[in-house]
């Protein structure tokens with residue numbers, strides 16, 4: 656393809672949240688890789704409300720390297736939205752999404768680009784091994800992916816993070832999805848287009864701590880399931896039907912035996928068991944419905960996904976965009992998705 660020659664642009668989108676220990680090393684390794692690639696590049700850093708020195712570090716680097724762009728969000732919106740903000744500003748013919756903590760080796764980028772040249776729209780990095788992660792995290796992740804494959808309509812590839820390359824049209828497709836509950840791995844898959852996996856070894860975090868805890872991961876799992884499938888609602892319905900049928904059969908049996916033989920002692924134990932069982936099922940079903948109701952509530956508010964405190968474009972962006980919207984004007988701050 657002609658447009659993928661020297662003049663084509665590669666955007667690297669990297670969300671950062673308190674990555675002061677890591678970012679310089681990340682930048683060094685990415686720059687190294689970029690110098691071996693025959694493409695122009697821009698590195699879009701989204702500062703997701705860091706409260707350490709991250710932003711200053713990135714600014715200092717940007718003063719020396721005009722390939723860097725900074726989207727400073729107005730607060731911490733979470734990785735998924737930070738990523739989206741980056742995708743909205745990416746001008747590249749190909750866009751790489753990567754974590755700053757060097758768990759995604761930048762050295763893999765040329766391979767991703769190779770598959771893009773082969774005509775794939777989404778090239779995702781699939782990890783072979785998970786070093787430096789606990790056994791519990793590995794096995795819960797495994798169960799989660801299996802569960803998603805089972806109940807979701809979308810087959811999210813197992814053992815993939817957000818590290819991937821997206822073609823321009825894949826990024827454009829993603830930009831049309833403006834839901835608030837963004838389960839990115841699911842959305843990446845949902846848009847379709849030819850997709851291809853590239854295998855790699857996932858490194859342990861270079862420095863700093865993961866921003867995820869187990870509650871966070873559980874929330875992400877619930878997010879993933881509820882934003883891609885209504886199967887839990889169906890399961891609740893089945894539970895209801897089964898218990899109703901059971902209750903009907905048992906009720907008929909009680910009625911008949913009472914009529915035929917009379918009833919000596921009222922069965923307190925069976926009564927309490929049934930009451931507790933039904934109560935449990937009802938509460939679970941209401942909880943599941945509540946999860947979906949909450950999502951409907953959040954989506955109907957139609958709020959913008961994020962606000963930008965300040966946007967400092969890359970050189971490449973300055974060339975491609977007519978910067979009619981000056982930074983800090985209300986239009987930019989209310990950066991609604993296109």
Ligand code: UDP
Nearest residue numbers: 670671672703733734737754755756865866
């Ligand atoms: N991140 C972010 N906002 C957040 C949490 C994380 O932008 O609220 C960024 C973080 O700086 C890193 C990437 O998302 O570049 C992945 O985060 P982390 O390594 O904590 O997640 P994990 O690799 O454990 O899934």
Ligand code: MG
Nearest residue numbers: 754756758860
């Ligand atoms: Mg990480």
